[in-house]
Amino acid sequence: MTAAQVxxxxxxxxxxxxxxxxxxxxxxEDDSLLERGIIDSMGVMELVAFIEERFGVAVGDEDVTEQxxxxxxxxxxxxxxxxxxxxxxx
Numbered sequence: 544m545t546a547a548q549v550x551x552x553x554x555x556x557x558x559x560x561x562x563x564x565x566x567x568x569x570x571x572e573d574d575s576l577l578e579r580g581i582i583d584s585m586g587v588m589e590l591v592a593f594i595e596e597r598f599g600v601a602v603g604d605e606d607v608t609e610q611x612x613x614x615x616x617x618x619x620x621x622x623x624x625x626x627x628x629x630x631x632x633x
Contacts, residue, residue, distance in 0.1 A: 544626050546619035549598065553618050556593050561586060572616040575609070587612065594618065600625045 550572060561581055562568055568581070576582045582590060590612060591602045600622050606612070611621040 544598065544623060546616075546623040549622040550615045550619040552597065553590075553593075553615055556597070557581060557590075557615075560589065560593075570615065572619070573614050575613050576615075577609070577613065590618075594622060598622045598626060 554570060557570065557576070558566075562570070568579075570579075570581065574581075576586075576590075587607065591607065594600055594602055594612075602612075606621070610617060612618055
């Protein structure tokens with residue numbers, strides 16, 4: 544799965560689950576989800592559950608960082624790297 548596909552699906556999830564009452568917010572790929580108030584700590588856990596279920600990527604405690612999950616772009620890179628490395632192992 545490409546990073547762009549991950550970003551599109553994650554943007555849709557965030558819009559439906561976190562921005563349903565704030566449809567006027569435009570979320571850029573590099574916008575910080577926490578700093579913009581899109582998600583909070585509970586939202587991070589929900590996002591992790593979505594990533595694990597939707598993309599089949601195990602997200603360990605050490606993976607829950609701003610670098611991996613802080614923005615749509617970071618999530619896209621994280622998931623696409625994990626799915627391509629998992630494909631090489633299998």
